[in-house]
Amino acid sequence: MKERRIGANIIGFVFLVFMGFPVYWMVTTAFKLPKDVLRADQKLWPTSFSLDNFRMAFSRDYFVQSIMNSLIVVSVTVVVSLFLALLASIAVARTNFRGRSALVVMILIVQMVPLTALIIPLFLQLSSLGLVNRLPGVILTYIAFVLPFVIWTLRGFLAGIPVELEEAALVDGCSRPQAYRRILFPLLAPGLVATGIYAFIQAWNEFLLAYIIISSQDKQTLPVWLAGFTSRTGTDWGPLMAASVVAAIPAVVLFSFAQKRLAVGVTAGAVKG
Amino acid sequence: MAAPTTEGRRQALWSYALVAPAIIVMLGVLGVPMVRLVLLSFQQYGIDELISGTAKYIGIANFTAIVQDAEFWAALRRTVLFTAYAVTGSIALGAVLAHALVRMSTVLRWVVNAILIIVWSMPQLVAISIWRWMFSFDFSIIASVIRSLGFTFPNRDWFVNPVMGFGIIGLVVIWGAIPFITISLYAALTQIPRDYIEAAQIDGANRWHILRHIQFPLLAPVYVILITLSVIWDFQVFSHIWVMLEFRPSPDYYTLAVYAFQTSFGISQYGRGSAIAIAMVLVLLGATGYYIRRMIKETR
Known part of the structure; x- marks a missing residue:
């Protein structure tokens, strides 16, 4: 039993990184200083904290x-x-x-x-x-x-x-x-x-x-x-990520309430035990 | 069927009255355009016709034009390959994760579930924008990570090579599809009675036997539904390609959906664009029609 758990946990962890990293990257980018967003060499860990990207997004x-x-x-x-x-x-x-x-x-x-x-x-x-x-x-x-x-x-x-x-x-x-x-x-x-x-x-x-x-x-x-946010001259990445966080929140919050009731609907009753 | 009594007839009238508003809206917004799509595909319909509101029927000229058009066949090929890649990837990864979820530690399962829900509910444009940011020309985190592992890997335009470009776009589609597939499969897996598996274990079955002879056969109907839906969804992927390539994909990235869109809204050949869309629906029906019919029968 134990070693099976370990295998499943490793798979789970790999998927956690694959599924979670883009979300992590959106959020950390949103809260960076604008000068840290536009760097040729990106750092995995957040190096600064600021709300400038949000301010710039809201003032568009x-x-x-x-x-x-x-x-x-x-x-x-x-x-x-x-x-x-x-x-x-x-x-x-x-x-x-x-x-x-x-x-x-x-x-x-x-x-x-x-x-x-x-x-x-x-x-x-x-x-x-x-x-x-x-x-x-x-x-x-x-x-x-x-x-x-x-x-x-x-x-x-x-x-x-x-x-x-x-x-x-x-x-x-x-x-x-x-x-x-x-x-x-x-x-x-x-x-x-x-x-x-x-x-x-x-x-x-x-x-x-x-x-x-x-x-x-x-x-x-x-x-x-x-x-x-994307024009012919390029994309405002920092503000785009900040605005994306704002746009995603209502849907994510509401969906976590309703998910249990809605998710199973599509395939409900397909398995007959 | 209700007997033709007054009560029965009154009840039927009552039912029709209740359904009518919804039917009218669906027919008006979805039904009429479906018919119009067919009509359009037999018409010469461009800017002039859009302004004047009248159109001339030109028989099957739109269809003969697309059949002779090399671009159409190239787009069809790309669409089929892309669909195969995205469907295989999302079903396989979703299945692996669903089976792992069953045996995972409770805390990790909870965290993975939370992430799946976040990804699932995110607005599509937000999801695509994040990936576009991760694979941007100048500031890609992926390139930075590869460099930090010690490789020489300058920043680049990831979409110069369409194979790599479609690989990335497919990854975005797969990433977005995994939550629905995983959660559906996981829900079905947990519905399998425990006795089945325990009985098999007593008879000496190992994990592989249980997977192969109990879980997979019982889940087969769910797989059929999920694969059919995935084929339908991935065959018509549009926004991912359109947005990842900054609203102006090069012809290398024309799938049928993009080609139909470009022909209609890009060069205002609505009749010809409709013919491509019809071809798309026909291919899709040919591939999934049998399963759709079966699904409809089962839900009745």
Whole structure:
């Protein structure tokens, strides 16, 4: 037993370095003095501590604006997609209607169509709707892209709540919407939080669609703003790493809360012991 | 199917009403563009058409053009090789780590898990930017570390040689894919009942036997899902290439996704770009269609 542990620990340690080093390098670079960032010979261990890179990043144009844009995009995406998905998943999980399995198939197929293939017609579509270079264009796109997963996951949470509870409420004289509001929603709350966090992270992290749809600087979301640190003359590495730390924190924090509920979803039930 | 009673019909109507808003959004934003992608691939569609909003159908001219285009075949070859490299790397490394996690000391497992979650949840652009910084021309930590080991290794443009460039870009993709693959495999591994393994050990099975005859067969369905998803994701890698090469990759780095994008948005040949995208979807469907159908059947 003992020597097996050692082998596993060595593998674990190697992966810790491989997976962790880029994160370490981002954080230590962010906190270095700017003159230590731009050195031909880099040192593995931090040699200085300063917040200059953060100051330089925050004083770049459109920093606050792009955070605001990201927050608008994220909050509308989360609220609207959760609402639409809640309605749809109730229908999928609780009733058996014609076309139900077609919907399930569609949800799966939608998740598998290459984004890079869809971008071209999507851009032209948004262009003809007058939604190019506007936040509503980004929001609408994000809602559609997170909906399949959100519906799918909520359906899973719903399936775990016994239908008898609602039926009992119906027998006791509740209307269907009342039964949903008083019985179902409170039980579903943890599922709503987890899927809401998923939608938040997707919308907060997404780069490519926003990069294509948005062209003016005052409408950039945070990842598009980050891409602007690179110009033809080079990249502002120190401030870029500082801003990257800031951009990564919300997603990392939220995800560590929701990970247990979301992670297993994809492959759950695949092993039948 | 519900009996055609009034109650049944009312319930069905109620269900349709609940699903309709989500369906309309998904059809409008995803369904319509999918159809439009097919139509576009048969059209002459450039800047003029974008402005006027009308387009002329030109039959299969876009497709005959790409089939005769050497650049297309080179891009297809690069895409296939890159996908093979990235999928093999991420599945193999993810599997090794998942099996090690099961037997690792609790503290180390906790730390590795934390790192996996950080990497997993990081915005893609942040992840790519870090690697671009690690492999920058003038200030690369990797070059510095190699030098500190005593080798002569001047700072360099890592992407002059596309083989090395794709090697690095693939590493970024693999690094980003390991958390999802590892955590999925680890979750599946811990679902295997302990009795199976104990029974095998009593019968004299060693670790390799357990891996080969118990863990691997039981995990096979999970592997199929993970490989299929990885092929789909890695085949269409775009942002990694685009951002690592500072938003202007040289033709040596055109995979199908980059080539389709460049043809559409770079030189405004949207019809031709769509034809490349369609070819990409067809190749992908050919490679994974069977498994996707099986996955759909199982989830029903």
